[in-house]
Amino acid sequence: MSSYLSMSREELAAEFSEVKKEYESLKEMGLRLDMSRGKPSIDQIDLSKNMFDLVGNDLGFKNKDGIECRNYGGLDGLSELKELFAGILDLEPSQIIVGGNSSLNMMFDTIAQAMTHGLGGEPWMKQGEIKFICPVPGYDRHFAITEHFGIKMIPVPTTEEGPDMDKVEALVRDPAVKGMWCVPKYSNPEGITYSDTVVKRLANMKPAAKDFRIFWDNAYVIHDLYEKGDSLLNIYDECVKAGNPDLAIIFTSTSKITYPGAGVAAEAGSPTNVAIIKNRLQYQTIGPDKLSQLRHARMFKDVNEVKAHMKKHADILRPKFESVLAELNKQLSGKEIASWKKPNGGYFISLDVMEGCAKRVEALCKEAGMVLTKVGATYPYGLDEKDSNIRIAPSFPPVDEIKKASVLLCVAVRYAALEKLLG
């Protein structure tokens, strides 16, 4: 394939006329495609079908400790779930707080707590301007939480190894910088996994703010697409080694293991962090839904059973990811108008198109019947200054739709690039 950057104006014009034709014929197909959200497909959800037979009148409602799961009580979760999440996160059960159906909710609540009560220090709301480090591109819902609380977000670029640590280390010298969002494994949206060096540098930071916290959203901790997944250092162990045990608060959930919206979430960390969070929880709730936890406990004896289950998810997701990647390769490779990485897990492919073209691509796709994640959403305040990043979420639609969607997306990328080059 020849690079658009080395083409003459005539060649570009000829190519544009071809691409336009392709685009128009796609448009005429009257497509209705959606690659906007990282939502599991029905096939994936059906993998957990038998969960509904695991709690009921025949099997009783008590957990292994004899707790009646239908009644009140149990602020931080059943012991089975603490053990399960400890296995998933490589932590001790005592470090786990099991929550409701949403880890995002736990993140929100922890930041809300920081604002009103602090995290071991003064309430953030009483400390003047608060800032957060936001590796970009990143997860729109993280940025929405910090924006909601009026926390100033500082974008930091992501390298292939994780956030640019020189920049991060410089930023944490500012005592107003109180926190940092991280999706350390199969990051949303780039699908990269933080290198050992990056994890160690994060764990060894000495932020000026004593109440600084890394919000370590390990959403895709065991969400590999291939037999051999990426490996991520245990942030907690590294923090302990660095004498910073309280630096990171760790989150995960079974939303993309069992049921999105009806899974179980967890929050974890040092004994100090666990105590701080439980101190809020005792006022906030009588306890999470233990019946949902009991279903999960009976579905998965241990982390190995979860891992086996994740292979079934991977079998469904892999062809979808590979369809997108094949089309990106086919249409865009060598043209020097887009770049992307092949992720080994997670829910997204991140595509960087020519600067100033992402919104145009979004509009072209929309015009032809496809919804993409809103361009800019992967940046704080929705501002992608380069107007370049597109998040592709291939999990929900079936493979044949993914194929069509990928063709359309690539045609739109070429269309927008040619428009720009032809000025």
Place this chain on the structure above:
Amino acid sequence: MSSYLSMSREELAAEFSEVKKEYESLKEMGLRLDMSRGKPSIDQIDLSKNMFDLVGNDLGFKNKDGIECRNYGGLDGLSELKELFAGILDLEPSQIIVGGNSSLNMMFDTIAQAMTHGLGGEPWMKQGEIKFICPVPGYDRHFAITEHFGIKMIPVPTTEEGPDMDKVEALVRDPAVKGMWCVPKYSNPEGITYSDTVVKRLANMKPAAKDFRIFWDNAYVIHDLYEKGDSLLNIYDECVKAGNPDLAIIFTSTSKITYPGAGVAAEAGSPTNVAIIKNRLQYQTIGPDKLSQLRHARMFKDVNEVKAHMKKHADILRPKFESVLAELNKQLSGKEIASWKKPNGGYFISLDVMEGCAKRVEALCKEAGMVLTKVGATYPYGLDEKDSNIRIAPSFPPVDEIKKASVLLCVAVRYAALEKLLG
């Protein structure tokens, strides 16, 4: 029965020696009783047994609107649940926000939101000292939430009709008074229901604080013990009539209808209040557990089915309440050392013993093997200045235990009174 207050010292001494003997023989029984928490019994929980057969592979996972309840989405609940709660609370479905498993959590979150973002006005944390009106005796977990947020609590005595409205109306002239806790029906712990006059006076208040809110915890809205329950005016309708549509935020849940800890909670109010709350929710969560909601929707077609179900609860609870009341009558009536009311619903009986005796009663009960709700818990900051109120929670233990517990409690009340009178 003769009043202790009219007895001679000799008569009191003789009575004390009798009571001591009774107490010692009860102590020797090695009882292990718990009347501390308003927790449904296993019999009650078993009433909802068939809920687990209502969501599963045979019946599918879609609600009547075709929403796949296993996947993400739906910020404020399924339409069936909005309709069900609208029926329970006598409101419109559009006024209902369906939440997770805990209405307490919704109250906490709404107050947290008021602190950081305000409820239509400035954030409460930016408005200096904030105060709440707390009818006493009241619900310890309400008081714990306001204390957690550093909100100053002002106790207001409760009459047979509800909170002392002269006092309440005087207090709301202070712009720092931002809210008020109410359990308007079968109040926790007194079991009284606010009279029409009280509800109207509440709805017609003109608080100095424009962002004042009544937190209307209608936890026992349909939790009657008898065929004819108390009736409570619709606070929202009265607020609208008074030109105060935003004054009250209403809460309830199915915790004591289906499963405590695995029920569904709701928050409701004016369009403005609903919009304010949803504005937080969109950042806090992707949505509540729709499978739990779907189970409830399939269990109860409408509010009439819920009401029929509540009669079964009443059949289990009534004998327990009546056991306690019979023993109170038998041992304490006419002695002028205690007073109580017979509730027509709810989960508690409130017993006022001689001033300065409640803690002693608690200690005597504990020594003989019975746990009561911590004395003082029914007051802000745990301070019952008269040391007089004891909350009795007869729902959980079986009737035979309730009987023993009531005998012990009454003996302890007489014991403590006689100690005091004998000085």
